[in-house]
Every structure is written in C-alpha cells, then in structure tokens.
Amino acid sequence: MHQLVTTPDQLHDTVAYFEAQDAFAFDVETVGEHRGVPAVNEITWLSLATKGACAVIPLGHPNGERLSKATRRKNKATGEWEPVPARFTDPPKQLRPSQTFAALENLFFSDRTKIAHNAPFDLLSVAKYFPGRGFPPPPYGDTIVAAWMLDENRLLGLKSLDRERYGLDYDHDNTGKCVEKHPFSQVQEYAYLDGRSTWLLWQDMRPRLTAEGLDDMWALEMDVLHCLLHMGQGVPVDTTALAELRTRLRAEMEHAEAEVYRAAGRVFNLGSVPQKQKILYEEQGLKPRKRTKTGAPSTDAEALAPYKGRNKVVSALLDYQEVSKILSTYVEGYLGTDEKPTQIFNGRIYPMLRQYGTVTGRFSCSAPNVQNWPRPDTVWGKAIRDLVDPLPGFKLLVADYAQIEQRILAHFAGAGALWQGFHDGIDAHTATAAAVFGVAPEDVTKQMRQVAKAIAFAINYGAGPQKVADMSHTTLRRAKQILATHEKQFPEVYRYKAKLLRTVRSRRPQPYLRTLLGRKRRLPDLLSHDSGRRAKAERQLVNSHIQGSNADMTKLAMVRLNRNRLPGMQILLSVHDEIAAMCPADIAEEGSRVLHDAMAGPEMQLLSVPVTTDVKICDRWSEAK
DNA sequence: CAATAGAGCGCT
DNA sequence: AAAGCGCTCTATTG
Numbered sequence: 001m002h003q004l005v006t007t008p009d010q011l012h013d014t015v016a017y018f019e020a021q022d023a024f025a026f027d028v029e030t031v032g033e034h035r036g037v038p039a040v041n042e043i044t045w046l047s048l049a050t051k052g053a054c055a056v057i058p059l060g061h062p063n064g065e066r067l068s069k070a071t072r073r074k075n076k077a078t079g080e081w082e083p084v085p086a087r088f089t090d091p092p093k094q095l096r097p098s099q100t101f102a103a104l105e106n107l108f109f110s111d112r113t114k115i116a117h118n119a120p121f122d123l124l125s126v127a128k129y130f131p132g133r134g135f136p137p138p139p140y141g142d143t144i145v146a147a148w149m150l151d152e153n154r155l156l157g158l159k160s161l162d163r164e165r166y167g168l169d170y171d172h173d174n175t176g177k178c179v180e181k182h183p184f185s186q187v188q189e190y191a192y193l194d195g196r197s198t199w200l201l202w203q204d205m206r207p208r209l210t211a212e213g214l215d216d217m218w219a220l221e222m223d224v225l226h227c228l229l230h231m232g233q234g235v236p237v238d239t240t241a242l243a244e245l246r247t248r249l250r251a252e253m254e255h256a257e258a259e260v261y262r263a264a265g266r267v268f269n270l271g272s273v274p275q276k277q278k279i280l281y282e283e284q285g286l287k288p289r290k291r292t293k294t295g296a297p298s299t300d301a302e303a304l305a306p307y308k309g310r311n312k313v314v315s316a317l318l319d320y321q322e323v324s325k326i327l328s329t330y331v332e333g334y335l336g337t338d339e340k341p342t343q344i345f346n347g348r349i350y351p352m353l354r355q356y357g358t359v360t361g362r363f364s365c366s367a368p369n370v371q372n373w374p375r376p377d378t379v380w381g382k383a384i385r386d387l388v389d390p391l392p393g394f395k396l397l398v399a400d401y402a403q404i405e406q407r408i409l410a411h412f413a414g415a416g417a418l419w420q421g422f423h424d425g426i427d428a429h430t431a432t433a434a435a436v437f438g439v440a441p442e443d444v445t446k447q448m449r450q451v452a453k454a455i456a457f458a459i460n461y462g463a464g465p466q467k468v469a470d471m472s473h474t475t476l477r478r479a480k481q482i483l484a485t486h487e488k489q490f491p492e493v494y495r496y497k498a499k500l501l502r503t504v505r506s507r508r509p510q511p512y513l514r515t516l517l518g519r520k521r522r523l524p525d526l527l528s529h530d531s532g533r534r535a536k537a538e539r540q541l542v543n544s545h546i547q548g549s550n551a552d553m554t555k556l557a558m559v560r561l562n563r564n565r566l567p568g569m570q571i572l573l574s575v576h577d578e579i580a581a582m583c584p585a586d587i588a589e590e591g592s593r594v595l596h597d598a599m600a601g602p603e604m605q606l607l608s609v610p611v612t613t614d615v616k617i618c619d620r621w622s623e624a625k
Numbered sequence: 626c627a628a629t630a631g632a633g634c635g636c637t
Numbered sequence: 638a639a640a641g642c643g644c645t646c647t648a649t650t651g
Contacts (some may be wrong), residue, residue, distance in 0.1 A: 271646050273632055292632065300633055325634060329644055358641060362637085369643045372636040381635095405637090461639045535638065543640040547637090576637045576641090629650075636642080 002047075002054035002192040006094055011103050014048065014055045019106065023113035023141065024050040025199035028122050029179045029191055033341060036367070038124035039234060040345050043097065044179060045187060046126075047195030054199075056192045058184070059097045064089030066183045091184050101129035108136040115141035117158045117198045119225060120352075124232040135229045138222065143198050145221050146205040148356035149214055153522060156356060162197045165204065217518050224355050224555050227562040227571065234348035235370070235572050236582075238389040242335060242344075245383055249327040256320035263312035270320060273299060280304075284313055326380045334368055343368050353574065360544045361519045361551035362576060371575045376622060385621035388572065388580070395588040397595050398624040399615040400578035401553070403428045405460055408516070408549045409493065411607035412500075416492035422609035429453050435489040436482060447472075454479075455486050459493060460546055462539025497542055501526075504541060513541060516549035516606060517556065550577060553606065561598035566591050580621075588617050 005011050018024050029045035030036075046057045067087040108114065108126065116122035119142040127135035144156050154160070162168040175182050175190040182190075209218045261267050264283070268275045276299040280286050286307055288297030297303075301321070307314040334349065336342030343349055349368055357364025365371040374381030390396045401407075406428035410418040421431025426441050432452035433444040444452075454471035457463045463471075469479035487494055504513045504526065511526040521544040525537035558574055561581070565571070568584040569591050579599065583591035592615040598604070600613045616624035 269647080273647070275647095294631075296632090298632085321634085325645085328646080329635070333644070357643095360641060362641065364642055366643060369636085372634085372643065374635065400637095457639070461641095463639045467639060532638075539638090540640065547641065550637090578637085627651085629648100631646105631648085633644105633646090635644085637640100 002056055002196070004188060005055050005057040006092060008095070008099070008103075011057070011095060011100060014053075014057075015103050015107060017053055018048055018050055018055075019110070019112075021050040021112065023115060023202075024048055024107070025115040025141075025143075025195055025202055026122060026126075027116060027191065027194040027198055028125050029176060029187065030125055031178075031180050034345070037345065037350055038121055038232065039128070039348075039350050041125055043125055043129070045191045046100070047191040049195040049199035054192055054196050056188050056195070057100055058091075058094045058188065059100060060094060061091055061184055061187060062088075062180055063182065064091045064184050086181065088183060097129055101126070105130060105133075109133065111137075111139070113139045113141050115143065115198060115202050117143045117194075117201075119145075120228045120232065123229055127229075127232075135232070138226055140222050140225050141202055141206070142222070142225060143201045143205060145225070145356050146209060146218070147201070149217060149221065149520070150205060150208055150212065151522065152356075152359045152520075153524075158194060158197060158201075161201055162193075165201065166197070168193075168197065212520065213518065214520065217520075220517065220552075220555060220559065221355060223559040223562070227558050228353055228355065230562055230565075231353065231571050231573075232350070233570060234345075234350040236348050236389045236391055237334075237344060237387045239335075239344060239347060241389075242331060242387055245387075246327070246331045246335060249323055249331055253320065253323045253327055256316065256323050259316040260313065260320050263316045270317070270324070276317070279313060284311060286311065286314070322380075326374065326384070330368075330373070330380075330384050351573065355555070358551075360521065361515060361548040361555070363551075363574060365575075370573055373575075376624070382622040388621055390582045390619065393585055394568075394582045395585045395591075396572075396618050396621060396624075397581045397583050397588070397592050397615055398578070398618065398621060399580075399592075399595050399599055399613045400575075401550075401599065402612050402614070404550050404553070404577045404611070405546050406456060407607055407609050407611060408546050409459065409496075410609045411516075412545065412549075413490070413492040413496040414608070416490055418490060418493065419609055429456065432456070432486070432490075436485050451482060455483070458483065459497075459542065461543055462535075500545060501538060501541060513545050513548075515545060515552050517552035519548055519552055521545075521548055553604070553611075554579070557599040557604065560601075560604070561595060564594050564598060566594060569594070592617050 003010065003014060005014050027047045028043045030041040031044050032042045035041045044060050046059060048055045065088060067089060114136055119140055123135055147156050147161055159171060170193050171190055175187060179187045209215060257270060260270060264279050268279060277297055280299060281288055281297050289306060290298040290303040292298050301318060304314045304318060308318055309315055334343050351365050351370045352367050353363045353365050355363055373384050376382060376385050407422055410422055417435045418428060418431060421428060429449045429452035430441050430444045432455055433448035434441045437448050451472040454468045457471065458468050465479045465483060466476055468483060469476045472479060504511045510522050510524045512520045512522040514520060523537045523541055525533045528534045554574060554577060558579060561571060566587055570582045572582055573580045581595060596613060596615045600611050604611060618624050
C-alpha cells in the first residue's frame, strides 16, 4: 500500500521516513506541450518508494473522479457515434510544488542513492524546482540502465519489465502518456505502481550486476549518467541563422521541385514511393537496378545512381531529395511548423543522449538526433553544424578519435602489419593497401586506399566479396582475389576472428562477448539452427566487439572530461568517436588540453597501439578541419 | 482518427 | 549474405 500525501503534515512524515533510508526510488509524471523535455516540462505527480514505504504526491492534477462512464454516445439525429468529452469532479486539495520540493530538497541533495527508471529524465525534471542548485548529486541508480546491461536484447520499458519479472500487468490505457486526461484515483494508482516497481526492480537487479561481473561497467555507466545530467543544459543554437537557412532551402526546394515536374512532363507527389516507381520505371522506361525487401523496384539513391546525369528526371529528383531532407529534418524539424512543435527552447536544443539506446553500448540520440548531422565536408553539413553557437566569450572545442575502430581491431588482432603500421605512425588504410598491393606506403594511390577502406568494412561489418567489389568499383573476381591476399598478409586478423567466435560460442547459458572494458553483448543466435541468423550473429560478433569497445572508450573519455572540466566549460555533444565542448575563450588552450587528455592522455592508452586525437579550437564547427 | 509499417536517408 | 542508430513522409490498418 501507499500513502497519498496532500497535507504538510503528511509531507513532513514522508520526508522523515525517506531521510532515514540510504536509497530511494522516485518517478515523476509530467504535463505540458513539452512534457518530454525535462528543461521545460511541469511535474504534476511525484511518487517515492523505498524499503517498507511508498508515497504518492499529487502536485496539481486537474481532475477528480470521472462523472460519466461513457466515452461515446449515439447522436439521435444522425445515428452516429460521437465522443463524449470527459467530465470530472473537482480534484482534492493538493500540495503546491514549491512547498513540496522545499521539503524534499535535503533528501534529493543528500548522499542517498537516487533511483529512477531512465533517471536523467526524472532528475532533470526535478532539478528545475531547485533553482540555483543545479541537479541532485550522485550516487544514482537507474533501473533502465541496469536492465539493459543485464540483457541488451530485451524490451526495457518499466511495464515490460514488470510483466516479465512479476507478471504484473497494470495500465492498459497508457495513463502516463497523458495523465491529465485521467481521473485522480487512476493516476494515483499508476504513479504508485511505477514508483514501487522501480524500487523492486532495483532490489532485484543491482545484485545481479555484481553476479555477472558488471560492477566496473556499472560504475562507469553511473558516471556517464552524471555527465549526461551536466549535458542537460543543452546546446545553444543560432536561431537567426536557422531561419535564414529555412528561407534559402525553401527557395532551392521550389526550384528543384519545378525541375522534376518539367523533366517528368507532369506533376506528382515527390514524396510518394509508388508514384516515383510509376514515373521512373513505367513512364521513363528505366530498368530497376534493385528491389526493396517486398520485391518492389527500389527508387533509392543507390538504385538511381547509374542514371544520374543521363536521365533528367533522376538528376532533378536526386537534387530535390537532398534539399528536401535537409529542410524537413534539420531545419523545419528544429524550428517547428504549424503541425510540429519547435525543439528549440531558450535558444537551445536539448538532444537526449540515451546511454542504453543501442545493443553495442553506444549512445543513441533523439529530439533532435544530432548524431546524424550531415558531414562537415558538405555544404549543408557546414550550415547545420554552424548552428551550434557558443555563448559570447566562449570557444568551441571539437575532437574525434583518429581511426579508432581500426586501432581497436589492431589491438585485438595483435602483432602484424596493421599493428606495426600504427606504431610506425602510418594511416591504417594506407598500411592495409601497401600490404595488399605489395607497394611502399608512399606509393599507395587514392584507389588503393579506397580498396583498403572496403576491406575494413568487410572485416568490421562482415561485408561479402560482392559488396567489396561494389565499394572498390571492381569485379567480383578481383574482389575475391584482393580478400584472399588480405588474408595472407594479415593472418592475425582472421585468427582473432576465429578465436573470438570459438570463445564466445562456448559460453553458457547463452553466448556473450565482453568488450574492452567488460561490457557484455549476448548473441544467442550464434547457436541458431537457422544458418542465415547464425551468419548474421557472426557478423554482429566482430562488429559489436569493436564498436562496443569504441563505445567504452568514448564513454570513459566523457566521464574523464566531466571530472576534469575547467570552470565554465560545458560538454555539448558526443557522436560515437567525437566529443564537442564549449569553453571560456580565455582558457580555451588549457581546455583543449583537458579534452585531449580525457580522450587520449596516458591513462587512456588502453590499447597495444597508440590512441590519438586532434582537438580543434574554433568559433564555428565548420572551421574545424 | 490514431497507430504502425515500409521506404528512404542522414550519421559513425 | 553490411554493423549500429533516429526522423520524415506516405500508405495501410485497426
């Protein structure tokens, strides 16, 4: 059972009880148009749970109980069913957020372990109610991170975990999505169960992390969480430049659109795949070069590439699609339109990095996703990245690891040509090309290097000879020959792959690998009887080992940067092997050294080959070369 | 009308 | 028979 807290006395008793514990779970329900954005949302429910107690604190829920059960009624005149607007009694008198959070301040700003399911959301939502105090300090617990570390392949939502662990199946009408639509007692029950199950899951999972040898990785992830709270301040953007970009892109798009219609001889919906198929493969008489997985002729850029410059519709369409993608995703997506809300608040975007967002250990990123910004060596990529606007008096610091995945491969494979190349300071693709083509590194041509890149894909992603041929612009026969030579020149790479497979496949109860810093990746399909699934799992094995180890290093670098951050320095973004920060201009040089050492200092030399990064100090991203 | 699937495309 | 993501648009389904 739980205590409903609506009076100062009850609040006082609740606080006293929770302050006597060394850990507690909590959960917030939020409302408002931007309920999902912790920087600006509004909390209307707070639930707390710990050993022996749960408390639910409503903070301005608008509804009492539902007056009529019916949600639809028949219109007598038309005979149609119409929705009945929900009507409620008045809600009970509730505590004000200000008095409530004042009473809870000592609890949240204590050394007690603060546990939530997706803790950055709850902690940052709560933090606003403690102005001037920043966010609650460690230690933290996050049941979604724990669940992910214990099984990255399963559904991680609180409700799914409850169903799996306890057979508990509450909330059939998605109460949390929009609490203000629902009656008081229903939300009260919902908030109670969310808080309670977070606490129960924590009790269940924390010891299992230790049992699975994940204590060090857990410590790292909780340090990452601390860093994410710091990053919750968001990224300042130049909204004026963004609006100008919108004007430019709209003009370009109108032009491109007209070009397509002119070439096609008629107007059609440029966003419609079926219509594009009709135009290209029926009216223009092109031969489909590729099929989609449902068997339809593909209209993607790769399928159209052979016709670019030869067919006017194709050329115009590809131009249109490029502009349209940039405008809708990166410009209107951020500024908002009549249909879509803006993602910019107080001149900032608040990208959400999810530390549990991938099976390999990488971050995923959303709302907006800044990990898929167009590359800085393209005209639109420059324009998008230049929207990041360090505050007056600040510089931008941007750094990425050089060829980190190839270095990790060299580390795992051990002594050999690749490994030696890194020790000699030779670029990995150049070293590979030199060995495969039997020439000196200085004689490696652009084309040879391109082939070496394709080989790297073949190793890291498990690409086959056909793919390598396509990437290297050569024949299947030649690609097979090249791969055979590579195997002869780099036997240690293939020995490493074989040994990894043997080791991992023999592990029980299900095969799993461990990354550089001990993260687990389970690959049950390595034992599948379906050869297709097995082959896929074998590709994932090598890729996850390398990609996951890369993720470990980047996460560790972020934590180190957060720890050694200079006063006024703010970590802005992380994109897989890249970290961007903002630093007061007068200490930018020193800040760049801190960033460099966080990523590639002596303590970060965790591989048997050197790890390097180059930090750029700039006012705009595009200046970073 | 809302939710989901499919295609496509941006990134490392 | 190329690993890991998220967003937008259209078409289809409930």
